[in-house]
Amino acid sequence: MKSPFLIIKLGLFVLGLTLFSCGIEAEEIQLYECRSGKCTYTFFTSQQIEIVEDTVDNLAFVNIIEGNNLVFLYRYIADSGSNANENDYDEDIFFEIDPTLNSFSFTDEQLAETKISIKPWCLCGSIVIEPDQGSLRGERLNDNTWEISFEATYQLNNETKEISFKAKFAEP
16 A cells, blocks of 8 residues: 555646646747737638728728738737726737738838738727838748737827737638
């Protein structure tokens, strides 16, 4: 018969190993952690971006329509604050690339080639913003997954805002 002390040591070893392996997984997930809220990272094949502007009501919208490109969509939905009308802020970031690329890198003025558009959903109205400067890089990991990193600054309500993410985008 084995001593209870040996069984306890074995149990603690297994528990420690389990916690250690979970810790490694959590660190890998943090690379793609979303700021306080929920983020989704998707891309669509055979699509393109269409920006629709309503000059009468000073509104703008981004549509994903049938086309020949890969269209990527980053969606951020903020956690609700105590006063949802003031604290909620959601945003979508859209961009498109040639589907034959396996990797890409765009900076500053080159970002316009991707039709990159930041669409905030807030009390700021319905607007579409092009970043002032930044970088967008991506690498195809397989047919269904891309790793994308993005950093940029843009103007919203006379304030300079910064956005950045690094994430794996997948087809829905």
